[in-house]
Amino acid sequence: MAPRVGIDLVSVExxxxxxxxxxxxxxxxxxxxxxLSDCHTPQGVVAxxxxxxxxxxxxxxxxxxxxxxxxxxxxxxxxxxxxxxxEVELSGRAADLAVEAGLSDFxxxxxxxxxxxxxxVIAELDLRDRRSDPIGRT
Amino acid sequence: MxxxxxxxxxxHGRLSVDVAGLAxxxxxxxxxxxxxxxxxxxxxLEDHFDIEFPDRMLKRSVFESISAIAxxxxxxxxEAVA
Numbered sequence: 001m002a003p004r005v006g007i008d009l010v011s012v013e014x015x016x017x018x019x020x021x022x023x024x025x026x027x028x029x030x031x032x033x034x035x036l037s038d039c040h041t042p043q044g045v046v047a048x049x050x051x052x053x054x055x056x057x058x059x060x061x062x063x064x065x066x067x068x069x070x071x072x073x074x075x076x077x078x079x080x081x082x083x084x085x086x087e088v089e090l091s092g093r094a095a096d097l098a099v100e101a102g103l104s105d106f107x108x109x110x111x112x113x114x115x116x117x118x119x120x121v122i123a124e125l126d127l128r129d130r131r132s133d134p135i136g137r138t
Numbered sequence: 139m140x141x142x143x144x145x146x147x148x149x150h151g152r153l154s155v156d157v158a159g160l161a162x163x164x165x166x167x168x169x170x171x172x173x174x175x176x177x178x179x180x181x182x183l184e185d186h187f188d189i190e191f192p193d194r195m196l197k198r199s200v201f202e203s204i205s206a207i208a209x210x211x212x213x214x215x216x217e218a219v220a
Contacts, residue, residue: 014152014174021150022181030177051174058173070197 004103006062006121008055013115015051030054030073038080051117052110053078059121060088060106064097071097078108086110088121102126143207146186147171150178162205167198176201183207189214 018026027036027045031053039049057076064071075094080086088108090098098104105124110117140162147166148157154170171179179201184190189211191200200210 008173010172010174014172014178018174018178018181021178022185026177026181029181054174066197068197068199070194072193072196 001124002127004063004123004125006059007118008058008062009116009118010051010055010058011115012048012051012112012117015054015117016047019045019047019050030057032074032077035078038078048112048117052112052119055117055119056086056088056108056110056121059108059119060090060094063103063106063121063123064094064101066097069093069097078110098123102128139208139211140204142186143183143204143211146182147179147204150182151175152178160204162208163203165202166204167202171201179207183211187211187215189218 027050031039031050035050035053036045039046039053056078057073060076061071071094072092075090075092077089077091078086079089086108088106090106098106103123103125107122108119110119112118144157144160147153151157151166151169151171152175153160153166160166160169166176180191180196191210191214195210195214200206
């Protein structure tokens with residue numbers, strides 16, 4: 001086994017603009033119901049939290065490494081546990097791609113500060129199955 | 139259509155260069171467009187052209203250049219007429 005890592009940085013202002021300009025169409029196109037629920041407070045949606053989740057989806061894609069393939073945003077979901085930590089859960093094509101690539105045990109950490117949100121995703125790559133792993137070629 | 143696309147990219151693409159000076163096949167991601175900005179470009183295109191990008195088109199190559207976007211829009215508009 002070997003680790004594969006992905007990282008991404010998203011401007012919170014960019015997310016705020018998306019909400020202002022495209023509203024629910026933006027929110028429902030990108031984020032799952034669970035993610036939207038986690039990002040809502042009595043004061044409204046928290047752009048910083050959404051930006052962190054978008055960064056998590058992008059960081060996950062960097063781990064999955066699809067080759068010009070459409071991976072629906074909803075198939076990469078950030079799940080928040082009651083104690084506060086988050087995990088990434090894959091479904092549909094994203095989950096299939098992980099299996100095909102020999103990737104498992106995805107771990108996620110997100111953060112936001114000073115107008116930016118970041119996410120890092122690490123997964124375990126099974127080196128015994130190198131069919132779709134260009135790094136595995138010798 | 140190309141000029142309309144350029145206008146939308148200029149407004150939503152957050153490029154680090156002037157869109158007017160970009161070749162039709164210039165890589166928009168190399169020009170500074172982030173993945174999140176490409177989402178805004180996609181939504182603005184949908185608003186302007188009254189179309190919806192299906193899931194199968196939500197990939198990097200569809201939004202990587204002005205000519206690629208134009209080709210995708212032409213395909214969607216053809217499908218809408220058929």
